[in-house]
Amino acid sequence: MPKIGVEQSLTDVQEALQERGYDVIQLRQEQDAAECDCCVITGQDRNVMGIQDVAMEGTVIDAHGRTAEEICQEVESRIRQ
Template identity: 55%
Template sequence: MARIGVEQSLSDVKTALMEMGHEVVDLRSAEDAAHCDCCVITGQDKDVMGMADTTIAGPVINAQGTNAEAVCQMVDQKLS
């Protein structure tokens, strides 16, 4: 399965992705995201200063306002 980077506060998403068989990595810094196939973020600090630096080539999923099941579906869609 894929290696998914997930922000620390999204514990329900982490659990659901691990149950699906994905390797889950806590996103604490840009280096953590560098080797991930996909990242899931809360969206709380997204593009705060009008700048966005990408550290991965794969998709980034904003989980703001979404439940864990919906995030898992988005991950599957992006990686398939």
Template identity: 50%
Template sequence: MALIGVEGTLTDVKDALKERGHQVVDLHSEEDVDQCDCCVISGQDKDVMGMSTISTDASVINADGYNAENVCQMVEKKLGI
């Protein structure tokens, strides 16, 4: 099962992903990103948790301008679900 990291302010996205059966964790630190297969950020702060220079193999989705359903669809497409 894929692990999806979601920025803390995106409560609606976290809830929607959980309802769809996904395993979701809050992104609080660099270590949280390391374990995720996909990360969802709000896009409000381009330097999320000071992580502007962190590279990750995980897909990163910017949720800015999208509703929770759109974000869920983007996550599932990135993960091939």
């Protein structure tokens, strides 16, 4: 099962993904994201300068303004690709 990283403040998303059987970890450091197939972020700490240094193979999903159900559907869609 794919490993999904979720920012700490998104507990509703974390619980919804776990209910669907995903291996979910809380993102605490940049290294955590490198281990994940997909990461869900709040979007609040998005890089305003346009410079991104995080090395990651997986997908990043911005949760801003979205429900846990919408995010779960996008995770499933991206994982299947």
